[in-house]
Amino acid sequence: MTTEQKQLVKATVPVLREHGVVLTSHFYKRMFLHNPELKHVFNMGNQKNQKQQTALAMAVLAYAEHIEDPSVLLPVVDSIGHKHTSLDIRPEQYAIVGRHLIASIQEVLGEAATPELVEAWTIAYRQLAALMSGHEQILYDQQTQKIGGWAGWRPFIVRKKVEESSEITSFYLYPSDGGTVADFMPGQYISLRLFLPELNLWQPRQYSLSCAPNGRYYRISVKREAGTTHPDGMISNRLHDFVQEGDVVDLSAPAGSFVLQQDWSVPKVFISGGVGQTPLMAMLEGIAGTNEREAMGRITWIHGCRSEAVHAFKDRLQEIGGSGIPLVTHIFYDEAAEEREGLHKGWVELNPIKSDVLLKEAHYYLCGPAPFIAKHYTFLVEHGVASQCIHFEEFGPASLHLN
Structure with a gap:
């Protein structure tokens, strides 16, 4: 790009900051009208609640702000790249997106979209x-080079369903071809794809892997979304109500950059709310399965949920705590009959x-x-914790920019 073209892009920053969601909402409507097949790729729940439009607007804004040196966005590029590979996004789809994004800029900005601006x-x-797409190809190559690895969608059999609480059920997923499954970094997720008759669409959703790598199966632990007909909860509820042991689902390979730093001597503090404990449980199981206990740093597990009835993995937590690792637990219940050591009434409070x-x-x-993460991130930073030592993942499309 020429210097003049970069300046033209940067000049749109105020407009994007104020009207970015209007632009991206127009873009998605336009794209789905002309390319309805892409509805099978995008989470239509995030379209309905505008999370995806907001996330894209923030990404476009960040790109415009850093157009002179996009390399500063590499951590964001990596995170989005992992999400795209988990959805089997391919280079040819970028051309479709680009065509509709440029057309949307012209249609939304009107006369302000000069030929020079459109070209820039x-x-x-x-x-x-x-x-x-270049970064995503690297990720695809890394996936396929692993033992048991693959790219795209692969059929898996639900061998076991286990109720972990009144709301959360675990699904044990084995490859239908009888082969091995690729290892992953604790904290990563898979995408699962089901057909939704209500929408007449295939719909993918991301679920954190809730177990340590084992080479044989993946486990996801899914919360039922009570009383919802919103697309956001349709896949989760369909897993609970209709998917049975022996059924087949499609999975993508493990992805994600929210992973456990495997320096066992460093103390670790895990802080979760509700079903947010699932990737952290994979991390804790990964720690418990190591042979590095003599040099292991202290581990603090902090979890909040409504009540004991909805608290998944509490027995597993006790089992890990009794295995000899240096684990301290603090559980917060909104509804607690009593308080005792390690059990607190109310929302999670770190002070x-x-x-x-x-x-x-x-x-x-x-x-x-997001509000849960922002609250506790702020507490940690205000008490002297360096931002690079705080790792987080929120539910749904990214909206937090804290680091």
Whole structure:
């Protein structure tokens, strides 16, 4: 891109900051009208609640702000790349997206979309598409080079369904071809695809892997979304109500950049809300399965949910705690009959237990809704924890930019 073209793109930053969601909402409507087949790729629940439109608007804004040096966005590119490979996004689909994005800029901005501006954004998008698809090809190659690895969709059999609580059920997924499954980093997720008759669409959803790597199966632990007909909860509820042991589902290979840093001597603090504990449980099981216990740093497990009835993995947590690893637990129930050591009434609060939270050189892993993460991230930073030591993953498309 020329210097003048970069300046033209940067000049749209104020407009994107104020009207970005209007632009991306128009873009998605336009794209699904002309290319309805892409509805099978995108999470239509996130379309309905506008999370995807907001996430795309923030991504476009960030790209425009850093058009002179897109390399600063590499962590974001990596995160989006993992999500795209989990959805089997391919280079040819970038061309479709680009065509509709440029057309949307022209249609939304009207006369302000001069030929020079349109050309600048066209070149900028091609540059971004090349950056993204190039990185995603590296991720695809890494997946297929693993023992038991693959790219795209692969059929898996539900061998076992286990109720972990009144709301959460685990699904044990084995490859239908009888082969091995690729290892993964604790904290990663898979995409699962089902056909939704209500929408007449195939729909993918991401679910964190809730077990340590074992080479034989994957486990996901899914929360029932009570009383919803919203697309956001349709796949989760269909898994609970209609998918039975012996049924086949499609999975993509494990992906995700929210992973356990495997330096066993470093203290670790896990902080989760509700079903947000699932990737952290994979991390904890991974730690429990190592032979590094003599050098292992202290581990603090902090979890909040409504009540004991909805608290999944509480027995497994006790089992791991009794296995000899240096584990301290703090459980918060909104509805608790009593308080005792390690059991607290109310929402998760870190200040009363900060002696078990603020550990020297610790790394922190947070997972849950965006407000939950933002609250506890702020507490940690205000108490001197370096942002690079705080790792987090929120539910749904990324909306937090804390690091």
